[in-house]
Every structure is written in C-alpha cells, then in structure tokens.
Amino acid sequence: xxxxxxxxxxxxxxxxxxxxxxxxxxxxxxxxxxxxxxxxxxxxxxxxxxxxxxxxxxxxxxxxxxxxxxxxxxxxxxxxxxxxxxxxxxxxxxxxxxxxxxxxxxxxxxxxxxxxxxxxxxxxxxxxxxxxxxxxxxxxxxxxxxxxxxxxxxxxxxxxxxxxxxxxxxxxxxxxxxxxxxxxxxxxxxxxxxxxxxxxxxxxxxxxxxxxxxxxxxxxxxxxxxxxxxxxxxxxxxxxxxxxxxxxxxxxxxxxxxxxxxxxxxxxxxxxxxxxxxxxxxxxxxxxxxxxxxxxxxxxxxxxxxxxxxxxxxxxxxxxxxxxxxxxxxxxxxxxxxxxxxxxxxxxxxxxxxxxxxxxxxxxxxxxxxxxxxxxxxxxxxxxxxxxxxxxxxxxxxxxxxxxxxxxxxxxxxxxxxxxxxxxxxxxxxxxxxxxxxxxxxxxxxxxxxxxxxxxxxxxxxxxxxxxxxxxxxxxxxxxxxxxxxxxxxxxxxxxxxxxxxxxxxxxxxxxxxxxxxxxxxxxxxxxxxxxxxxxxxxxxxxxxxxxxxxxxxxxxxxxxxxxxxxxxxxxxxxxxxxxxxxxxxxxxxxxxxxxx
Numbered sequence: 117x118x119x120x121x122x123x124x125x126x127x128x129x130x131x132x133x134x135x136x137x138x139x140x141x142x143x144x145x146x147x148x149x150x151x152x153x154x155x156x157x158x159x160x161x162x163x164x165x166x167x168x169x170x171x172x173x174x175x176x177x178x179x180x181x182x183x184x185x186x187x188x189x190x191x192x193x194x195x196x197x198x199x200x201x202x203x204x205x206x207x208x209x210x211x212x213x214x215x216x217x218x219x220x221x222x223x224x225x226x227x228x229x230x231x232x233x234x235x236x237x238x239x240x241x242x243x244x245x246x247x248x249x250x251x252x253x254x255x256x257x258x259x260x261x262x263x264x265x266x267x268x269x270x271x272x273x274x275x276x277x278x279x280x281x282x283x284x285x286x287x288x289x290x291x292x293x294x295x296x297x298x299x300x301x302x303x304x305x306x307x308x309x310x311x312x313x314x315x316x317x318x319x320x321x322x323x324x325x326x327x328x329x330x331x332x333x334x335x336x337x338x339x340x341x342x343x344x345x346x347x348x349x350x351x352x353x354x355x356x357x358x359x360x361x362x363x364x365x366x367x368x369x370x371x372x373x374x375x376x377x378x379x380x381x382x383x384x385x386x387x388x389x390x391x392x393x394x395x396x397x398x399x400x401x402x403x404x405x406x407x408x409x410x411x412x413x414x415x416x417x418x419x420x421x422x423x424x425x426x427x428x429x430x431x432x433x434x435x436x437x438x439x440x441x442x443x444x445x446x447x448x449x450x451x452x453x454x455x456x457x458x459x460x461x462x463x464x465x466x467x468x469x470x471x472x473x474x475x476x477x478x479x480x481x482x483x484x485x486x487x488x489x490x491x492x493x494x495x496x497x498x499x500x501x502x503x504x505x506x507x508x509x510x511x512x513x514x515x516x517x518x519x520x521x522x523x524x525x526x527x528x529x530x531x532x533x534x535x536x537x538x539x540x541x542x543x544x545x546x547x548x549x550x551x552x553x554x555x556x557x558x559x560x561x562x563x564x565x566x567x568x569x570x571x572x573x574x575x576x577x578x579x580x581x582x583x584x585x586x587x588x589x590x591x592x593x594x595x596x597x598x599x600x601x602x603x604x605x606x607x608x609x610x611x612x613x614x615x616x617x618x619x620x621x622x623x624x625x626x627x628x629x630x631x632x633x634x635x636x637x638x639x640x641x642x643x644x645x646x647x648x649x650x651x652x653x654x655x656x657x658x659x660x661x662x663x664x665x666x667x668x669x670x671x672x673x674x675x676x677x678x679x680x681x682x683x684x685x686x687x688x689x690x691x692x693x694x695x696x697x698x699x700x701x702x703x704x705x706x707x708x709x710x711x712x713x
Contacts, residue, residue, distance in 0.1 A: 121356070121357035121358065121378050121381065121386070159185075159187060159188070159282055159284035160183060160184060160185035160188065160190050160193075160272040160274075160282045160283055160284060161183070161184045161185075161272075161283070161284050161285050161286060161287065162181065162182070162183055162184075162193065162195055162250075162267055162270050162272065162283070162286045162287065163181075163182055163184065163286065163287030164179050164180065164181060164182070164265055164287055164288070164289035165179070165180045165182055165247075166179065166180075166289070167287060167288070167289040167290070168289065168290055168291065168292075169291050169292070170291070170292040170293075170294060171257045171291060171292070171293055171294070172257060172293070172294050172295070173257050173258065173259065173260060173293060173294070173295050174256070174257060175256070175257050176207055176254055176255065176256050176257075176322055176324060177254070177255055177257070177291070178210075178252050178253065178254045178255075178329040178330040178331075179252070179253050179254075179255065179265065179289060180249055180251075180252050180253075180330065180333070181195070181197070181234070181249070181250045181251050181252070181253065182247055182248060182249055182250065183215070183243070183248045183250055183272060184245070184246045184247065184248070185243060185244060185245065185246075185248065185272065185282070186244065186245060186246050186459040187244075188244065188274055188275075188276075188282055188456075189241055189242035189243065189244045189274065189275040189276075189456075190238065190242050190243055190244075190248075190272050190273060190274055190275060190282065191237065191238045191239070191240065191242040191243070191273060191274070191275035192220070192235070192236065192237050192238065192271075192272070192273040192279075193216070193234075193235075193236055193238075193250055193270075193271070193272050193273075194220070194221070194234065194235040194236075194269075194270065194271050194272075195233070195234060195235075195250075195267050195269060195270040195271070195286075196231055196232070196233050196267065196268045196269040196270070197231065197232040197233075197253070197265060197266070197267060197268070198230055198231060198265070198266055198267075198268045199230050199231075199232070199255070199263065199264075199265050200230060200261075200263050200264065201227055201228060201229065201230035202258065202259055203257070203258055203259045203260075203261055203263040203293055204230075204255045204256065204257060204258060204263050204291075204293075205227045205255065205256050205258055206225040206227055206232060206253060206254070206255060206256075207254040207255065207256050207322075207324055208253075208254045208324055208326055208329070208343070209223045209224075209225060209232065209251055209252070209253050209254075210251060210252040210253075210254070210325070210326040210327065210329045211223065211251050212252070212326065212327040212328065212329070212335060212337055213249050213252075213335050213336060213337065213488065213489075214236065214249055214250055214251055215236075215238050215243045215248040215249060215250065216236025216237055216238055216250055216251075217237065217238065217239055218236070218237035218239065219234070219235065219236050219237065220235040220236070220237060221233060221234060221235035222234075223251050225253070231268075232253055234250065234251055236250055236251070238275075240275060241275060242274075242275030244456065244457060244459070245446070245448070245459055246446060246459050246461070247445060247446070252329040252330060254324050254329050256322075257291075257293045258293075259293065260293050260294060260295050261293055262290055262291070262292060262293075263290070263291045263292075263293055264288060264289070264290050264291075265288060265289040265290075265291075266286070266288045266289075267286035267288075270283055270286050271283045316394075316396045317393075317394060317396045317397045317398060317399040317400070318347060318350060318391075318392035318393070318394050318399030318400070319399060319400055320391065320399065320400035320401055320402040321344035321345050321346075321390055321391075321392055321402050322344060322345055322402070323342055323343070323344045323388065323390060323402045323404040324342070324343050324344070324404075325340060325341060325342050325343070325388075325404065325406060326341055326343065327339065327340050327341045328340050328341075328406035328407070328408075331404065331405040331406065331407075332407075333407065333442075333487065334407040334408070334409040334441060334442030334443075334486070334487045334488045335406070335407065335408060335409070335488055336408075336409060336410050336488035336489055336490060337408065337410075338379070338380050338381050338382075338408055338410055339377060339378065339379050339380070339381070340357075340377070340378050340381060340386075340388070340406050340408070341375065341376070341377040341378075342355075342375060342376050342377075342388050342390070342404065343374065343375040344374060344375070344390055344402065345374070346372070346374045346392075347392070347394075349394045349395065350372065350392050350393065350394055351369075351372075351393050351394055351395065352369030352372070352392070352393035352398075353369060353370055353371060353372060353373045353390065353391075353392055353393070354366055354367065354368060354369055354370055354390070354391055354393070354398070355370055355373065355376050355388070355389065355390045356388075356389045356390075357378060357381075357386050357387065357388045357389070358386065358387060358389075359384070359385070359386060359387065360387060361387045361403055361405065362401075362403060363387065363389050363403075364389070364391075364401060365389045365390065365391060365401070367398055369393060381408055382408070383408055383409060383410060383411055383440075383441055384407070384408060384441065385405065385406075385407050386405070386406050386407070386408065387403055387404065387405050387406075388403070388404040388405075388406060389401055389402070389403050389404075390402050390404075407441075407442065408441075409441030409442040409486060409487065409488045409490065410488070410490065411440075411441060411490060412439075412486070412490040412491055412492045413437050413438060413439035413444065413484050413486055413490065413491070413492045414438050414439060414440055414492075415436070415437065415438045415492070416435075416436070416437040416438075416482075416484045416492045416493070416494045417436045417437075417494060418433050418434070418435060418436075418480065418482060418494045418495070418496040419433060419434045419436070419496070420432075420433050420434075420496060420498050421433060421434060421467065425578070425579075425582075426499070426500075426501035427475070427500070427501045427502065427503050427578045427582040428500075428578070428581065428582055429472035429473055429474075429500060429578070429581035429582040429583070430469055430470060430471070430472050430473075430581060431469075431470045431473070431478075431498055431500065432467055432468065432469050432470070433467070433468045433470070433480065433496065434466055434467060434468075435447060435462065435466050435467075435468050435482070435484070436466060437484040437492070439484075439486045441486060441487075441488075441490075442486045442487030442488050442490075443486060443487050444462065444484060444485075444486060444487075445461075445485050445486055445487045446459055446460065446461045446462075446485055447459070447460045447461075447462070447468070447482050447483065447484055447485065448460075448482065448483040448485065448491075449468065449480065449481070449482045450480075450481050450482075451470065451471075451473065451478055451479070451480055451481075452478055452479055457483070468482075472581045472582075473500050474500065474583060475500045475501060475502030475503070475582060475583065475584070475585065476499070476500060476502070477497060477498075477499050478497070478498055478499070478500065479495060479496075479497050480495060480496050480497075480498065481493065481494075481495040482494055482495070500582060501582070502582070502583075502584055502585055503528070503576045503578055503582060503583065503584035504527070504528070504576070504584060505574075505575070505576070505584045505585040505586060505587050506525050506526065506527035506533055506557070506574045506575070506576050506584065506587045507525050507526050507527070507587060507588075508523055508524070508525040508572070508573075508574060508587055508588060508590050509524055509525050509526060510522075510523070510524035510525075511523045511524070511572065511590045511592060512592055513590075513591070513592060513593065514592065514593045514594070514595065515565055515592055515593075515594045515595070516594070516595055516596075517564075517565060517566055517567050517594055517595065517596050518564050518565065519564070519565055519594075520560055520561065520564065520565070521537075521560070521561035521565050521570060521572075521592060521594075522558065522559070522560050522561075523535065523558070523559045523572050523574075523590070524556070524557070524558045524559075525556075525557055525574060525587070526551075526555050526556055526557070527551050527555050527557060527574075527576050528551065528555055528576060529551060529552070529553050529554060529555045530550065530551060530552070530553060531550065531551050531555075531576055531577070531578070531579075532548055532549075532550055532576070532577040532578075533548070533549050533550065533551055533557045533559075533574050533575070533576060533577070534546055534547070534548055534574065534575040534576075534577055534583070535547045535548070535549060535559045535572065535574050536572065536573050536574070536575070536586070537561060537570065537571075537572055538570070538571040538572075539566075539568050539569070539570050539571075540568045540569055544571070547559065547562070548577075557574075559572075559574075565592075565594045566594060567594050567595065567596045568594055569591060569592070569593055569594070570591065570592040570593075570594060571589050571590070571591050572589065572590050572591075572592070573586045573587050573588065573589040573590070574586070574587045575587070649704075652701075652704075653701060656697060656701055659697070660694055660697055660698070663690050663693060663694050664694065666686075666690055667687060667690050667691060667694070670683055670686065670687040670690075671687070674687075
C-alpha cells in the first residue's frame with residue numbers, strides 16, 4: 117500500500133519577526149568572517165548545476181549554485197549572477213541544503229535588472245570539497261532563445277584567519293528555451309478533466325518548493341514545503357503527497373491554500389499533488405517530485421588490492437559502498453596523520469589509487485558521502501615493504517678545496533640510487549645514479565668542493581617508486597687550498613695591520629693637537645701673568661710711594677721738632693711696611709717668572 121501524506125495544518129501565516137532575524141543574522145555573519153581560522157589557501161571556483169538544458173516557455177526549472185574548494189577550506193562565498201531578464205525571471209531562491217549557515221547578505225534577486233546576489237558564511241572549520249551547495253534559484257522561461265547565466269562578480273575566502281581570496285574562476289550555464297506546442301487557432305488547449313470532460317476549470321498550478329527545489333536532487337530535509345499560484349475565483353484546493361507520480365488527490369477541498377508544509381517525512385522519493393477548483397469544477401492536476409535522504413549510505417568496505425611487489429609505493433584499494441537514497445556523491449580520504457582530506461569521485465571502477473608512500477605501516481581512513489551530505493566511515497591498515505638500504509663503501513674523510521667529492525657503494529643490481537648531498541647547514545640536494553650489473557654505484561659531485569663539512573647518504577628507489585631506508589651518513593671535511601690559505605693570511609694581516617696603522621696615526625694627531633693646545637695655553641698664561649704682575653707692581657709702587665710720602669713728611673716734622681711718641685711709632689711702622697712690601701714683591705715676581713717659563 118502506497119504511503120500518503122495528507123494536510124494536517126491549514127495555518128500558513130508567516131512570523132512577523134522574520135525580517136528582523138535576517139538582519140541580526142547578517143550582522144553576526146559579518147563578524148564571524150573576520151574570525152574564521154583554517155588551513156592554507158589554494159584555489160576555489162563557483163559553478164552552476166545543471167549547466168545546460170532545454171525548457172519550454174512558461175516552464176519552471178531550478179539551477180544550483182555550487183562552490184568547489186577541494187584543496188583548501190573556504191568559509192565565505194559572495195557573488196552576483198547575471199541572467200537575461202527578457203528570457204528568464206526568478207520565481208524563488210532557496211537556501212535549503214546550503215553549506216552556508218549565516219548570510220552577510222541574504223540571497224536576493226531583481227527580475228528587472230536580471231541579477232541574483234548572495235554572500236554566505238560557512239562556520240569553522242569551513243568547507244572542503246568539490247560540490248558545496250550555496251543556494252538554488254528557480255527560474256521561469258519567458259521567451260525563446262539561448263539563455264546564459266554567468267557571474268559578473270564573485271569571491272571565495274579561505275578559512276585561514278586572514279580572509280584570503282582563493283577564487284580562481286567561475287563557470288557559466290546555457291539553457292535552450294523553446295516554444296510550447298499550441299492548437300491551430302493559437303490558443304492553449306483546454307484542460308482535460310478525469311473522465312475526459314473539458315471546461316473552463318483551473319489549469320494545473322505551477323508548483324515550486326523552497327526546501328526541495330530540484331526534483332532530480334536529494335535533500336537532507338524531512339520538512340518539505342510547497343507553493344503554487346492561486347488564480348482568482350478559486351473555491352477549493354486539494355493536496356496530497358505519496359509515492360505515486362500520477363495520483364489524483366481527490367475531490368474533497370483541504371481549504372484555500374497557496375502553500376503547504378509537511379513535517380518529519382520518511383526517506384525516499386515522493387510526489388506532491390495539487391489541483392484547484394472553481395465554479396466550473398475541479399481542474400487539472402500538478403505533480404511535483406521531491407526526494408528526501410537523511411540516512412547515511414547503507415554499507416562501506418575498503419579492501420586492499422594485492423600487489424605482486426610489496427615494495428611498490430602506490431597501493432590500490434577497492435571501495436565498495438552502497439546507498440539506497442540519493443546515491444554516492446564522493447569520497448574523502450586521509451592517510452595516517454593527515455588533516456586535510458583528499459576528495460575522490462568514483463569513475464565507476466571503484467578502485468582508488470593511493471599516492472606514493474614511504475615504507476612502513478599506514479592507515480587509510482575514508483568517508484563515503486551521499487548526495488545530501490550523509491556519510492559512512494571505514495578504514496584499513498596496509499604496509500609498504502622497504503627495500504634494503506644501500507651501503508657506502510668508499511669516500512674521503514678529508515679533501516682540499518677544489519678537489520672532487522667521490523662516493524662509492526653497493527646495492528641491488530641495475531637499480532636507481534638517490535644520493536643526498538648536504539653542505540654545512542644547508543638543505544640537502546638529491547642526485548640520482550644507477551647501479552651496474554654487480555650492484556656497484558659511484559657518485560661524483562657535479563660541483564667542485566669548497567671549504568666546509570659535506571654529509572652524504574643514499575637511498576634505493578624501486579621500479580614501483582618505493583624507497584629504502586637511508587644508508588649510514590658519511591662526512592667529508594674540506595680544508596682550504598694553498599692559494600686560499602695565502603689569501604686568507606694576507607687578508608687576516610691586512611685586517612689587523614691596517615686598523616693598527618690608522619690607530620697610531622690618529623694617536624699622533626691627538627698628541628700633536630694636545631701639545632699645540634697646551635703651547636697656546638702656556639703662552640697665554642705667560643702673557644696674562646706678566647700683565648697681572650705689571651699691574652700689581654704698579655699698584656704696589658703707588659701704595660709704597662704714598663707711604664714714602666708720609667715718611668718724608670714725618671721726617672721733615674722731626675727736623676723742626678721732636679716727634680711725639682705716636683708719630684715715632686707711625687714712622688717706624690711705615691718704614692717696616694715699605695721694607696716688607698718690597699721683599700714680598702721681589703719674591704712673588706720671582707715665583708711668577710718660574711711658573712711661566
């Protein structure tokens with residue numbers, strides 16, 4: 117018995133706070149873009165799916181907008197889509213199934229300008245893969261011709277904390293629009309009712325789904341929603357959903373509905389049916405397929421394909437996965453401690469070839485991902501056998517600069533040998549030689565040696581790409597040659613001797629300068645001393661002369677009369693002062709003469 121979904125809720129009113137919520141969401145998404153953290157950025161592209169198709173005028177069809185970023189995690193995509201407004205018009209835009217959970221700019225469109233704009237945010241750790249859906253646009257064909265879709269602007273930002281633009285290019289889409297067949301009179305054929313009746317009943321409504329827009333795709337959404345046009349004069353609407361593509365929903369009206377939403381629908385392919393009623397009766401039916409897939413693939417096993425040569429570096433595996441819903445889309449594969457998955461799409465052989473790996477045990481972990489993002493994991497351990505390491509038998513532990521560095525050794529006959537040559541702290545360089553029929557090999561460094569320490573080791577490279585463990589590392593110390601030693605001695609001598617000469621020259625100049633300045637100072641001191649002595653001598657002479665004048669005056673008085681006791685005392689004191697001053701002047705002038713010589 118077919119499953120049937122009948123209406124259970126006639127309330128189609130929308131919340132009045134939806135516009136406000138969209139505004140707040142855009143604000144926070146803008147902030148989150150600046151703080152995203154991710155991996156190293158490489159390249160990403162935007163494209164349409166499907167990118168071609170043929171539709172009739174008046175027909176609706178859906179086009180998905182996808183991002184491909186297989187090499188690096190992305191966390192934001194922005195774009196402006198252009199379409200011919202004279203040939204197409206946008207019916208609706210759906211974010212259902214989008215990898216973007218926040219929107220810096222809500223998807224919008226302008227049928228007059230022929231544009232669709234969007235700017236979506238993918239939260240950390242971002243998206244890595246080849247088919248990340250951003251949104252779905254449902255178009256209606258308006259006129260005959262070739263209708264092209266392209267990106268007039270686009271950018272994809274990496275999830276690296278810097279907002280690096282890793283956009284590398286965008287795809288285009290071209291759709292062929294044809295004219296629907298009409299009756300000979302040019303009028304559309306009348307609607308046909310059950311039982312063959314014809315009348316002015318409503319035509320089948322144009323149904324679209326914002327949650328499941330593409331009838332060919334699967335969606336991880338168990339709550340499908342549908343919309344349709346409501347012409348004037350409609351008195352009844354009947355809806356039904358079941359597994360049958362052509363079911364008649366019946367003749368009992370479910371109310372005057374222009375949209376309907378189901379909740380918690382089971383897995384699988386479903387069909388939504390709707391028909392309208394007017395005063396003339398029930399009209400033609402419209403049928404819309406929608407696919408729901410919320411369960412992961414049913415099984416996934418990985419089996420290593422046996423290798424004849426266990427040293428072969430490239431292992432191959434059989435990926436056996438099954439999915440009962442949307443089908444297998446791609447695989448994500450990692451080896452050992454890798455963090456960035458490798459994206460692989462099965463070409464139908466189910467055989468996956470691993471990259472060349474070094475010898476040792478390895479772990480392959482993979483996810484099989486279906487068309488709506490559900491996944492199942494599996495893993496397998498495998499081993500790459502190592503080749504026997506080569507042996508270095510001859511080398512020089514010391515050389516002179518300019519001599520050739522030669523290394524010899526033994527290994528398997530007729531096999532590639534990788535020689536790794538490193539000088540001092542530089543990165544090692546790889547060279548390749550081949551052993552002879554006896555397994556002997558020789559390596560001559562292509563460049564002449566220079567002073568320093570050379571390190572050499574070897575690895576064997578198998579025909580299948582596998583490598584052996586490295587050999588023991590040998591070291592060669594290269595000393596400078598005779599000419600280099602002479603040149604170095606001369607340079608060392610000049611480096612030491614020239615600064616010494618310059619230093620002595622500067623010291624002589626400094627001594628001469630100090631002596632010159634001292635001589636000038638000495639002359640100036642002598643001159644100042646003489647001038648000071650002359651002035652002092654003159655001042656003392658004047659003072660002494662004044663005292664002599666007083667002495668002579670007292671002596672003349674003495675000649676006329678006897679001096680009083682006080683006058684005799686003054687006279688005697690003046691004579692002593694004059695004698696003391698003269699001796700002092702004589703002594704000080706002698707000292708000055710000695711100091712300035």
